[in-house]
Amino acid sequence: MEDIIVPVAVVGMLFIGLLGMILHYVTKWKSQTGISRQDEALLDELHDLARRLDQRIETVERIVAADNPNWKDSRIADLSEQRRQLR
Incomplete structure (x- = not known):
């Protein structure tokens, strides 16, 4: 027992x-x-930074496209070639 x-x-x-x-x-x-206030503030800051960087890239693309009209076409071809290599 x-x-x-x-x-x-x-x-x-x-x-x-x-x-x-x-x-x-x-x-x-x-x-x-939920996420903390610090995490939310960090996400907002990163979102603003990404938006500003996107605007800068668009500006640079416009400047380069104005100097070289065929630039966009060659860039798109380069990207599709890179995608094919990744597969």
Whole structure:
């Protein structure tokens, strides 16, 4: 009888401990579903930076296209060749 009590108690404690640990981390995970204010500010800053860089690239492309009218066509051909090489 005593040989059965100890293993049953250990197995019971393992299940209770495991269940408690799972519930602890599930509630912790659910409480952190949103992004922090710092992360949101960083994303806004990166979005603004990307928009400014895109505007700069468009400006450079307009300047180069004005100097060399065939530039866009050769650039597009180069890009499609690079894509073919990647496949």
